[in-house]
Amino acid sequence: MTDRATPPMKALYQQLILDHYRNPRNRGELEEDGSTVEIHVRNPTCGDEIRLQLRVEEDRIQDIKFLGDGCSISQAAVSMMTTILKGKELDEAFGVTRRFTGMMHGDEEAARDPALGNLRSLAGVSRFPVRVKCALLGFEALQEAMKKSRSREEG
Amino acid sequence: MASPATHPPTDSPALAGSQSLGPRPGGSGPELDVEAIRADFPILHQEVNGRPLVYLDNAATSQKPAVVVEAIEGFYRRDNANVHRGLHELSRRSTERYEGARGVVASWLGVEDPGEVIWTRGATEAINLVARSWGDSHLREGDEILLTDLEHHSNLVPWQMLAARTGARLRYLELDDEGELILDDLPRILEGGRVRIAAISQVSNALGTLNPVAEIARQVKAHGGLVLVDGAQGAAHAPVRIPDLGIDFYAFSGHKMCGPTGVGVLWARRELLEAMEPFQGGGDMIDEVHRDHSTWAQLPYKFEAGTPNISGAIGLAEAIRYLNAVGAERILAHEQRLVRRTMKALEAMPGIRLFGPGDPAHRAGVVSFTMEGTHPHDIATILDSEGVAIRAGHHCAQLVMKRYGVAATARASFYLYNTEAEVDRLVESLGTVREIFG
Known part of the structure; x- marks a missing residue:
């Protein structure tokens, strides 16, 4: 990438992350109907925000889209998250969330889990405690959206 | 001042300038000897991520010269006792240093009455004090509070809360494309005669804009309003002379001007403070306490409930002496x-x-x-x-x-x-x- 950046910066800002930041996947809005849930989260200290929509049918994420504004880490993480979760059952999605959260807190085994796919490129973020919450913002929205979807099913 | 033991006078910028706390004659004077100043700030001499630290977050908080750190340490090593109560030697010293610090602030602000200088936790608490103690008893529905789009949340939220309590209305001076307040709107806002107080920052923390507070104050006061200036950035980065500003309240924090965190000041005109209710109740702010009521202490103690931040006040006074010597x-x-x-x-x-x-x-x-x-x-x-x-x-x-x-x-x-x-x-x-x- 560059001659000037330090090794931790090269590990943090990998091409894959910058690509998702510049060309986010699944960015947009779902047409709302009875099977969509929507959650809006923001990080009040930095202003990063994500609006996440899921279409859940038979306990499976049939479709997922987001709109957001924020740093490369928060926006790349949510973009990668959507590519991995589309078509997954909610239980699997909760599992990915737990693994990713573990990776952000330095769990090296989680960082090798193939279930995380591209998200593994964000492993370097765990070395920057102030940026971990950026990477987790999309998953925070996901968890709330899935809980909302489940409680609606049960209700 | 720099301690002679660690900073010989010839090396210390703090000693290079005038030691008086009055206004400095002769305009801006020669350029600073920045290398000598840097020698006074121990924290600057370290590496971060393998490179010498470059600290450019001063609007958030400033670093502290060794004289401030040593003043605080020296207080705890030699003089610590509670103020205004003990009849013993340490309490006498502690009280003397604490009240001496108040005098330093008054002199630096260019005011004669140290009773007008109220210690607070910072600019935020000072503004909340005014919004509560003055605002709650002076504003009613239909009155207006004038703010600006440039304000830090600390000079917005207390007024929003006051407006919600009293039914007062918030008005705003807007910003032009270059981050300067549009003063042309001021006469129109003021002509209704409803602006009871204007709360304006002296310097914007987000953009750095130096606001024409004296001009705004002149217009607001001509229409019968009071003026509070949020000096959180201004006290640190711009000359402050209260008589030149023509204002009623001035709030600032110590930590942005080389002093410690957790201490700041509200200055207000005595007659306003006399007419205001206390902000918090507790020890030190009372005259007599009965079962069903109490009477209040004289200024400034009426607004200083509880044991104050004594070392903070002493540290801030030392920071003011240091900055004042530089100019x-x-x-x-x-x-x-x-x-x-x-x-x-x-x-x-x-x-x-x-x-x-x-x-x-x-x-x-x-x-x-x-x-x-x-x-x-x-x-x-x-x-x-x-x-x-x-x-x-x-x-x-x-x-x-x-x-x-x-x-x-x-x-x-x-x-x-x-x-x-x-x-x-x-x-x-x-x-x-x-x-x-x-």
């Missing part, structure tokens, strides 16, 4: 030289957007900017990896961000100990950002 005008001129150098370099970089006044003479040492295609947080992380500390975010000034259509900016803010070489380090590291993000 506020010289510090501001130095900051403006650094701002000019920064703006010139950033203007030459493609994709950079600068916020705030185009003329460095209209700002204190703040440069807010964005870089196309790169979020301010990413800029801050990459700069930090090279030892350069800046702030990224909304700077507790969300109205400013909204005005310019951004969620956040990157902000470099300077103080007396920053150098031109540090500006160059900032620019160099922005080159790394550009290389990573393309």
Whole structure:
């Protein structure tokens, strides 16, 4: 990438992350109907925000889209998250969330889990405690959206 | 002053200038001896991520000269006791130093009555004190509070809460494209005669704008309103003489001006303070206590419930002595030289957007900017990896961000100990950002 950046910066800002930041996947809005849930989260200290929509049918994420504004880490993480979760059952999605959260807190085994796919490129973020919450913002929205979807099913 | 044991007079910028606390004659004087000043700040001499630290987050908080750290330490080592109560030697000393610090503040502000100087936790508490103790008993439905879009949340939220309690209405002075207040709207806002108080920052923390507070105060007071100036940035970065400002309340924090955190000041005119109810109840603020009521102590103690931040007051007084010896005008001129150098370099970089006044003479040492295609947080992380500390975010000034259509900016803010070489380090590291993000 560059001659000037330090090794931790090269590990943090990998091409894959910058690509998702510049060309986010699944960015947009779902047409709302009875099977969509929507959650809006923001990080009040930095202003990063994500609006996440899921279409859940038979306990499976049939479709997922987001709109957001924020740093490369928060926006790349949510973009990668959507590519991995589309078509997954909610239980699997909760599992990915737990693994990713573990990776952000330095769990090296989680960082090798193939279930995380591209998200593994964000492993370097765990070395920057102030940026971990950026990477987790999309998953925070996901968890709330899935809980909302489940409680609606049960209700 | 610098302790002679550690800083011989010839090396100390604090001793190079006038020791008087009065106004400094002769304008801005010679340029600062920044290397000598840097020798007074132990924290600056360290490496961060393998590079010498470049601290450019002074609008968030400033670093402390050794004399301030030593004053606080010396108080705890030799003089610590509670104030205003003990009949013993240490309490006498502690009280003397605490009240002496109040006198230093009064003299530095250019006011004669130390009873008008109220110690608070900081500018935020000082503003909340006024909003509560003055606002609750003086405002009613239909009255107006004049604010500006430039304010830090600490000078917005207390007034919003006051408006919600009293039914008063909030009015705003707006910003032009360069981050300066549009004063042309002021006569129209004031002609209704309903503005009871205007609360305005002296210097914008987000953009650095030096606001014409004396002119605003003149107009507001001509229409019968009171004026509070939020000096959180102003006290640190601009000369302050209360009589020249023609205002009623002045709030500032110690930590942004080389003093410790957790201490600040409210200055207010005596007759206003006399007519105000206490802010908090407790020890030290009472005269007599009965089962069903109490009477209040004299000023300034009526507004100082509980054991105060004694060491904080002593530390702040030491910071004021230090800054005063260097000279506020010289510090501001130095900051403006650094701002000019920064703006010139950033203007030459493609994709950079600068916020705030185009003329460095209209700002204190703040440069807010964005870089196309790169979020301010990413800029801050990459700069930090090279030892350069800046702030990224909304700077507790969300109205400013909204005005310019951004969620956040990157902000470099300077103080007396920053150098031109540090500006160059900032620019160099922005080159790394550009290389990573393309």
